Amino acid sequence: MFKKSMLHALAAAALVPAAHAGVDLIAIGSISGSYEDLSTRTAAPLENGVPGNRLGGLGSGLAYAGGNTFLALPDRGPNAKPYNPLVDDTVSYIVRFQTLRLALSPSDAGSALPFTLTPTLRKTTLLSSPTPLVYGSGAGLGNRIDGVTPIGSGAPALNAARHRYYFTGRSDNFDPTRPSTNTLNARLDPESIRVSNDGERVYVSDEYGPYVHEFERSTGKRIRSFKLPANLAITRLSAQSAVEIADNTVGRVTNKGMEGLAITPDGRLLVGFMQANLEQDKKGSLRIVTIDTYTGATRQYAYKLTDGSGVSEILAINNHEFLVDERDGSGMADTPLLTDTASAAKVKKLYVIDLDGARDVSDLSGDLSAYAVTKSAAPFLDVVAKLTAAGTDPRLIPSKIEGIAFGPDVSIKGVTKHTLFVANDNDFLATIADPLKLPSDATRTMVPNPNQFYVFSFDDHDLPRYVPQRINDERDRDHGRDHDDDED
Structure with missing residues (x-):
């Protein structure tokens, strides 16, 4: 046993070099949380009064697509505004991904950081199915936020106008007679996105099923869904998370499903990550699910x-090593209302793990820690430490650091460096109570809560086995202008 433990410790130490002085913060950028995206046909107010094309939650998932192009994935929509507990305040937000240009340019002399990051929204793509989906009837849900208009069916009005079946974030869009992994359910809580090597398709993981769907990148139409293991599913479904959690002893914990997704550089393997333990597993024992796309x-x-409350993302370093985003829920927007107390970010750490030699635990349950994959003893990147060292108050570091993606190489003082982009999920909250002031402060007001992007540089010493994913980006899929998918 001692020998096995020693070998495991040595393997963990070998994952990451002892020093990480080369991992540096090089740029910060943001997009206002009050903007709207390019899908003007979805701009009408949702059940809670929020615009249906609010540009928010961009860092739930982040994928590199070549050049300066990234795909940003919001989750199920603006449900942080209370309006109806029977559906967990979820709304008929049509889920989508945003195509962004994240351009790095050298900063002016005297700037604190070597680069300036300029984000530009290029395209909004709505996610749909070519075949019918199951939507909630709206019966018994009462009225919208205006107190007059019935909430109605969970099927978006755009379905009839576009002759498609759109996925939405509303929690009652499911068939109660089938397991949660039923791919006919219209409810989708997307949390991670990756691009195929040919650049033509995207893979999206979700918390409701959990699901992993493949969509056509240009149109957002679903191509296929991967059959996931039955032990990830729950069988007693509800529009209310507390009811689901109480009624199931096997399967994903509600709102803590497949939070992360990676694609290996060879493009063959998808690697999903459950945010928390399954109902049948011990707390702290999480599952990684690999899918052979062939x-x-x-x-x-x-x-x-290690020291977070869950995992938000996974990113492939090569075909067997990965970065894992382990975090807590503390930080900016953790307590967004005027009546809440301030919250300082603590745990936002990226660890290196290695699947080589790991035991398949598909047939196991309970305490899985004895079979845990090899993990670096120290984090590759401590986001809180880096940002506070750069002068950011920990109360202004976003609570939900969720999107991570490698980006294009840059030159710093004549030396080529790799880049890592990190983004937050701002929960579609355009403003929040000032995190730097306590509720007792009479001057406490609402302040902007933007979509944030942080860029870090590293070199081959920091990740010696890093292999970039080669994505075919020869064709300009955005046609050089801003638009939404109404044009396809």
């Missing part, structure tokens, strides 16, 4: 939490 075969591996 055969559909799956495997499951165990992960042991």
